[in-house]
Amino acid sequence: MxxxxxxxxxxxxxxxxxxxxxxxxxxxxxxxxxxxxxxxxxxxxxxxxxxxxxxxxxxxxxxxxxxxxxxxxxxxxxxxxxxxxxxxxxxxxxxxxxxxxxxxxxxxxxxxxxxxxxxxxxxxxxxxxxxxxxxxxxxxxxxxxSDIIYKVRNEIAARGKYRLVNRHTGKPLRVVEHIGCHYAKMFPHKGVGGAEYPYVLAGMVESWGGEVVDYPERRHCCGFGFRQYLVRANRGYSIANTHKKFESMAPFKPDMIITNCPGCPYFLDRWQYTIAEMEDKTYGENGYGIPVFTYEEVAGMILGYNPWDLGLQVHQVSAEPLLDKIGIPYDPAAKYKGLNNKDIDKPGKPTYMKTVP
Amino acid sequence: MGRLYDKLSADVRYREGLRACIHCGTCTAICPAAEFYNYDPRKIVNIVQNKDEDRIEDLLKSETIWYCGECMSCVTRCPRDNAPGLVIIALRSLSQDEGYFTESEKGRQQLALKRTIGEWILKYGYCVYPRHLSFELHPEAGPVWKWEQENLDDVFERLGGNLDGKGPGILRKIPDESLDELKRIFDLTGATERFEKIEKASAEKAAEMGLEDSEYFVKIYNENSGEHS
Structure with a gap:
């Protein structure tokens, strides 16, 4: 870039x-x-x-x-x-x-x-x-x-306890940012940075210490496509488009993905599991997948909020490897608890993708 | 011009979406649907731009207008500021208004969308309502989501939700007076009429195919002829 x-x-x-x-x-x-x-x-x-x-x-x-x-x-x-x-x-x-x-x-x-x-x-x-x-x-x-979080990104950085930096190497984390099609593709002047090089998430990543990954399919749709996911017969469209993005970003070895849109984190997270089940292929390091976050979750991580208050336990791709890289503490035993430490079940394990725990 | 073209050109999405196409094919090059399906938005724009009534009718009965994902990637890149995605929305509206949508496998799926998203909006005020989602219909969502669904009240309570609760907040029960207003808006502005048209045309198609209502629903939700890409 x-x-x-x-x-x-x-x-x-x-x-x-x-x-x-x-x-x-x-x-x-x-x-x-x-x-x-x-x-x-x-x-x-x-x-x-x-x-x-x-x-x-x-x-x-x-x-x-x-x-x-x-x-x-x-x-x-x-x-x-x-x-x-x-x-x-x-x-x-x-x-x-x-x-x-x-x-x-x-x-x-x-x-x-x-x-x-x-x-x-x-x-x-x-x-x-x-x-x-x-x-x-x-x-x-x-x-x-996200425009508003972008606006206050430097205040968040100033108050933050953590940065998007690998504590073991001291290098910025490599972050894929995914904007979501309807943020700026129709009306580029309504989005921060326009449609071709939107800056709303890139600005947050830079402010919080990370490095934005530029890759060929950076602007490609996550694959939601409305009716193309919502009707079961059409879901091949959805996963094929997500697959295309992951194949494109994988050689750049991103540490994490930050998203803007309601559907995008769902598909980028869930379809990694499905691709692994279908093809025994897992993106990211060591078979755990590439963790996917909303911009509020990342802001909350920077501010040092409890990861389980942010809702990182409802992601299919485990967040812990990324939390470990940054040095954010978490209580493994509390991950799948209800309110006031109430005991509820734990999720099952995928066939191929590794999860913690 | 012809009856169908006149109806199409009365739609502001069509008027905003198609000024003058130069057939450069940029929309097709950028289109996620064109990469997956046998789909070419440039050809669709060409057909409507030629105003040929018979070909427009064929289009309204075809599979091809249902392939678009409405991501609007075409809008950003069109060098003439057209919006093929908006033309598609106008065509889909007309296909439903004319009852042509049941002539294609993909068009018939509108009944499934009406009975899920459409009815949830009216009943709950949300286009998706978690107590109606099921792992059986979404096995691709994975074991964490299955766990979440099986422990819905506990998970939402833990994460600060207000599932079916009073007052503001996440997935609160939307007050009845608001849902009543939504229903009156749907009645007044054409959504209820469209829902009725979708039901009526679908019932006729189900009868033609010799299927009970529930069999028809299962078929349109799941069936893929494999002849789309």
Whole structure:
């Protein structure tokens, strides 16, 4: 990577990101599969940095997965999103923070479409009023939650107990960053750094001491493809695309992957297990796979939070080899415990991929 | 122009997604679906751009419009600022509105998506709800997820979730008044009508194939003819 060239490109794609006073909207997929990440986002923003992040129980799915599986029409999704904006307006906020990339992409698409078709915006306002009695102002700023962590990345580094450095060699960890397609591919100017060389995660990695790995399929989709994973008959599409990414990144020997999107960490983590079961092929070192993290999990690791509070135990690829490299302590006996050390079962073992313990 | 083309061109996604294609094939080169399936977005854009009514109807009944993953990688790279992915979304909408989607194996899968994602959004307010997921349908998810599913309440409690609970938080029970508003939005803005069309056309196709409703669902969710790539 010619770093100076990338820095010039990044200058063209700077985004104004407020650092405080957000209306926060959760992600369906992340709530299901990475609940610890949203908990960690709020812990960092509220408890660590003293920011105001408001949430309400009355918001719903944006219906984005329904829209991108083509069962929910555009006008419906626009009106559902308009309802979320109305909740923000009623709560007195104008900065909107989405935990989900699919939602973030949709908000950008909807606001842009309304600019080109103002009569459509008026129709949606009428729909919302008729269906719910609500009215809305458009957000002044729409941020993805990772934009906000990017904004405070140096504060996190300054407060951090750990860095993305191999404690045995003293060298930066080699980090693959995966942005998620809908963050910037549709509207490059809405994402930090644009679409070709997005900087939102790369900026975090650099700030926290790691080294970003550039590899040929860096921008390739994780393989979700909405209906291509959600219907069982189509899952070959999903795993084939993930396989392509791993084959491309493997020669660069990454220590870890940091992700931006709700689905991407799920597929990059789970499909490593499935590829191992299908082909007895495990990526990463010593048969353990390449650990995959959300950006909040990595931020939480830097800040020294308990790995099991972050939710690293719900990953299929074990996080411990990476924690050991950095020197982050953990209690192996507490990994699969419930609240207050409650005893619950432990997961079974994969056939080929090694896991701890 | 023809009836189908007129409907297509009334869709703002089509108007935003196709200005003038120069057939350079960049969209196909970057497309993850084109690498996996026998799929070529350039050809699809060419067909609709030619406004040939018969070929558009064939397209709406075909497998090919269902191969796209809607990743929108094509949007970034198109040198003419087209969005083949948006054209696909417009075609899929029209295929369902016209009842053509049941003519293809991949199109028939819309019933499975409606009965899972679509109904979960209305019933729970989430597009995915964990108590309806099962390891049997997702064996690829691995043993850690199986453990999580078998200990759902304990795992969510440990990680700070609020599964089915009151107030804000992770996977809270979304209040009934919010779900009622969602239903009214679906009724008013076309989603309920689309759901009904998907059910009706699927029931007709199941009858034509001599299958009970449950047999039809299992077939469309699992069947892959192997003739797509």
């Amino acid at each position: 010619i770093y100076e060239g990338k820095k010039r490109i990044w200058k063209d794609y700077q985004k104004e990101i407020p650092s405080d006073q957000y209306f926060y909207v959760r992600s369906c997929i992340r709530q299901n599969f990475f609940p610890g990440s949203e908990v960690t986002f709020l812990r960092i923003m509220r408890d660590e940095l003293g920011k105001v992040i408001y949430e309400t129980e009355f918001h719903t799915s944006c219906s984005g997965i329904g829209y991108h599986t083509d069962i929910v029409p555009m006008e419906t999704t626009m009106t559902v999103v308009a309802r979320q904006f109305a909740l923000m307006t009623e709560a007195g906020y104008e900065n909107y923070a989405a935990s989900c990339i699919t939602s973030f992409g949709l908000y950008c698409e909807i606001l842009e479409t309304w600019k080109h078709f103002p009569e459509l915006e008026q129709k949606i306002r009428k729909n919302l009023k008729e269906a719910t009695g609500r009215e809305f102002k458009k957000p002044k700023y729409v941020a993805h939650a």
